[in-house]
Amino acid sequence: GNSVTQMEGPVTLSEEAFLTINCTYTATGYPSLFWYVQYPGEGLQLLLKATKADDKGSNKGFEATYRKETTSFHLEKGSVQVSDSAVYFCALSLMETSGSRLTFGEGTQLTVNP
Amino acid sequence: EADIYQTPRYLVIGTGKKITLECSQTMGHDKMYWYQQDPGMELHLIHYSYGVNSTEKGDLSSESTVSRIRTEHFPLTLESARPSHTSQYLCASSGSWSENRGYGYTFGSGTRLTVV
Numbered sequence: 001g002n003s004v005t006q007m008e009g010p011v012t013l014s015e016e017a018f019l020t021i022n023c024t025y026t027a028t029g030y031p032s033l034f035w036y037v038q039y040p041g042e043g044l045q046l047l048l049k050a051t052k053a054d055d056k057g058s059n060k061g062f063e064a065t066y067r068k069e070t071t072s073f074h075l076e077k078g079s080v081q082v083s084d085s086a087v088y089f090c091a092l093s094l095m096e097t098s099g100s101r102l103t104f105g106e107g108t109q110l111t112v113n114p
Numbered sequence: 115e116a117d118i119y120q121t122p123r124y125l126v127i128g129t130g131k132k133i134t135l136e137c138s139q140t141m142g143h144d145k146m147y148w149y150q151q152d153p154g155m156e157l158h159l160i161h162y163s164y165g166v167n168s169t170e171k172g173d174l175s176s177e178s179t180v181s182r183i184r185t186e187h188f189p190l191t192l193e194s195a196r197p198s199h200t201s202q203y204l205c206a207s208s209g210s211w212s213e214n215r216g217y218g219y220t221f222g223s224g225t226r227l228t229v230v
């Protein structure tokens with residue numbers, strides 16, 4: 001079946017530090033990949049996405065590149081801010097077997113200190 | 115503005131009570147979903163619907179039930195609440211694929227349920 005594995009958290013960084021949150025996936029076909037963010041007390045919001053190999057998704061200074069050879073979609077940001085503190089979820093969808101349903105990773109809690 | 119609404123935001127209820135969590139969306143999305151979110155953050159799909167009068171169980175077994183009588187409305191019901199049902203419940207909807215927004219997955223703010 002399909003699955004997503006994220007690096008274990010929580011992650012604590014100082015403001016302006018470099019962020020990497022690892023994400024790897026297992027899928028029986030060619031999935032679309034997503035990063036979602038959940039701020040405290042809120043639902044999830046789409047942060048970025050990539051639909052095919054070597055695509056780079058980017059938004060709000062975050063980036064992730066779809067690496068088919070390593071089945072990975074790591075999230076990066078060059079300089080984090082306190083306002084980036086949230087929970088980040090990696091997810092995939094595979095139209096052929098699950099339609100638009102999303103399979104989520106476990107989530108990674110990020111705390112950025114001033 | 116198009117959105118997805120969940121009520122109530124917080125609910126504390128006694129064991130054995132029947133409860134219904136409401137979810138409505140104004141985007142005309144045909145697909146809707148219920149997720150249960152652990153205190154440890156992990157999301158589990160418990161129900162989904164691909165259209166009116168269509169409902170399916172998700173990946174995580176749940177004692178809750180759902181109905182989809184109208185496109186915009188996807189309520190979740192627990193006939194007899196138990197402490198093990200204490201969790202956060204997130205509703206979501208999605209539409210057709212677009213290059214800009216993918217499936218346009220939109221999540222509600224969630225209902226935090228506590229059963230005492």
